[in-house]
Amino acid sequence: MHKNDELIGNVSAIGSNMEGIVRINEFICFVPYALLGEKIKFKVLKITKNIAFCKLLEVLTPAEERVRPVCRVFTKCGGCQLQHVKYKEQLKLKTNLVSDCFKKIAGISVKVSPCFKSDAEYEYRNKLQLPIRSVGGEPKIGFFAESSHRIVETDDCPIQQSWTKNVISVFKEFINATGISCYDESSFQGLLRHVVVRNVDKALIIVVVINGTSLYKSEVLISLLAKRFLKFSLYVNENLSTSNVILGEKNTLLFGDGVYEDEEFSIKYPVTPMSFMQVNSAVKRKLYNDVIKTINADENTTVIDAYSGAGLMTAMLAKNAKKAIGIEIVSEAVDAANKLAVKNSLSHKITNYCAPCEDKLPEIISEIRAEKGNVAVVLDPPRKGCDKRVLQALNKALPNKIVYVSCSPQTLARDLGILTGSLVYENNELKRCETPNGNYVIEKVQPYDMFPQTKHVETLVLLTRK
Numbered sequence: 531m532h533k534n535d536e537l538i539g540n541v542s543a544i545g546s547n548m549e550g551i552v553r554i555n556e557f558i559c560f561v562p563y564a565l566l567g568e569k570i571k572f573k574v575l576k577i578t579k580n581i582a583f584c585k586l587l588e589v590l591t592p593a594e595e596r597v598r599p600v601c602r603v604f605t606k607c608g609g610c611q612l613q614h615v616k617y618k619e620q621l622k623l624k625t626n627l628v629s630d631c632f633k634k635i636a637g638i639s640v641k642v643s644p645c646f647k648s649d650a651e652y653e654y655r656n657k658l659q660l661p662i663r664s665v666g667g668e669p670k671i672g673f674f675a676e677s678s679h680r681i682v683e684t685d686d687c688p689i690q691q692s693w694t695k696n697v698i699s700v701f702k703e704f705i706n707a708t709g710i711s712c713y714d715e716s717s718f719q720g721l722l723r724h725v726v727v728r729n730v731d732k733a734l735i736i737v738v739v740i741n742g743t744s745l746y747k748s749e750v751l752i753s754l755l756a757k758r759f760l761k762f763s764l765y766v767n768e769n770l771s772t773s774n775v776i777l778g779e780k781n782t783l784l785f786g787d788g789v790y791e792d793e794e795f796s797i798k799y800p801v802t803p804m805s806f807m808q809v810n811s812a813v814k815r816k817l818y819n820d821v822i823k824t825i826n827a828d829e830n831t832t833v834i835d836a837y838s839g840a841g842l843m844t845a846m847l848a849k850n851a852k853k854a855i856g857i858e859i860v861s862e863a864v865d866a867a868n869k870l871a872v873k874n875s876l877s878h879k880i881t882n883y884c885a886p887c888e889d890k891l892p893e894i895i896s897e898i899r900a901e902k903g904n905v906a907v908v909l910d911p912p913r914k915g916c917d918k919r920v921l922q923a924l925n926k927a928l929p930n931k932i933v934y935v936s937c938s939p940q941t942l943a944r945d946l947g948i949l950t951g952s953l954v955y956e957n958n959e960l961k962r963c964e965t966p967n968g969n970y971v972i973e974k975v976q977p978y979d980m981f982p983q984t985k986h987v988e989t990l991v992l993l994t995r996k
């Protein structure tokens with residue numbers, strides 16, 4: 531097989547990025563946007579050892595599950611991977627992905643419940659992250675192409691809520707009217723970098739990320755926004771770094787109230803530019819509800835909410851528990867969590883620590899275990915999963931119950947392997963153990979479709995002590 535070869539083959543499996551897999555002689559060919567059972571024509575773009583990365587040229591025999599994508603820039607933009615698949619099939623693919631990751635990465639064979647569906651298949655995202663760049667001196671607004679920082683220009687996005695179109699057109703108008711410079715990634719020059727927007731209770735929190743310290747002609751932007759949106763706040767965020775991190779640390783409020791309040795399970799919570807928020811409000815509600823039901827804390831239970839963000843789940847857990855302890859690394863989120871506890875008259879039951887979980891959890895968990903009563907732990911880490919020290923502390927202190935919420939089936943599988951004993955460290959390297967003898971058993975695995983049309987899936991796992 532050679533680069534640029536055009537080949538015909540049958541898709542015999544689906545990969546972890548939801549690509550079709552075609553086997554030709556000793557080669558495994560990954561072909562994005564091809565479906566199981568399809569006969570396809572494809573082109574080889576790159577070969578490493580026996581793996582070929584390919585491009586779909588033609589579907590010769592389409593699968594029954596194939597549908598016409600709704601978005602004009604689908605396959606060019608990196609946001610969605612599954613618009614060409616019927617929604618029911620997307621759910622099956624995600625359930626299988628979780629179960630395959632468990633088997634392949636950790637040797638865990640366990641029943642995975644069918645992926646919980648999102649009622650909104652499109653227009654579900656309550657958060658927008660819009661890059662703005664200068665390319666060859668021309669301003670470009672859109673979304674990044676897959677695994678790249680090349681902007682794919684667009685006026686709208688079908689998985690975003692309907693206000694997105696107006697935000698994009700306001701920023702185009704603002705750039706045209708003022709001639710404000712846009713960020714050039716090759717020279718690190720230019721002011722406008724990103725626009726990040728959250729929708730909270732019918733108000734928008736709009737954050738303009740700039741490569742500088744003040745937003746040029748901000749009054750023009752405010753007046754353009756005021757023509758389109760009834761209730762909004764405008765922040766400027768300073769990000770002078772040359773890295774790919776979207777937000778810098780300093781936010782300045784230019785217009786509006788700045789903070790809006792939302793309510794979930796009768797807990798009132800403020801949303802600020804830095805607070806973490808799940809992007810699909812309806813599925814988030816179901817997920818959080820299931821976390822609370824699964825933990826099932828009573829007045830004898832202390833719950834540790836590790837990676838607690840702005841403390842919404844901590845407060846929900848505290849309601850029925852003896853007490854709840856949040857651990858979160860972002861200080862602004864911890865401040866919000868403390869305010870939330872006061873506002874909801876729960877501060878006597880909640881302690882929020884601003885610290886890395888890998889330091890704080892090992893420090894506090896044994897003390898809490900030594901107290902009377904049950905201890906339950908919620909883990910909701912970012913994509914990279916839990917630090918080794920967090921899992922070691924859990925394996926030592928042995929809380930009665932662990933509920934693990936994850937947006938990465940791969941790191942979830944690894945961490946579950948460590949907690950159930952199917953993966954063990956040997957000379958600092960993780961190895962498969964054929965006769966697992968860990969401290970925990972997996973009682974329940976429930977995926978949720980927080981992100982329809984994309985390859986991503988959120989999963990809840992309940993572990994109990996053997």
Ligand SMILES: C[S@@+](CC[C@H](N)C(=O)[O-])C[C@H]1O[C@@H](n2cnc3c(N)ncnc32)[C@H](O)[C@@H]1O
Nearest residue numbers: 806837838839858859860885886887910911912
């Ligand atoms: C997936 S979010 C979960 C947020 C929260 N559970 C919620 O539902 O709103 C992960 C959180 O972990 C925080 N985080 C990342 N690394 C951390 C670490 N090493 N220690 C503590 N918190 C961390 C992030 O700032 C983020 O708020």
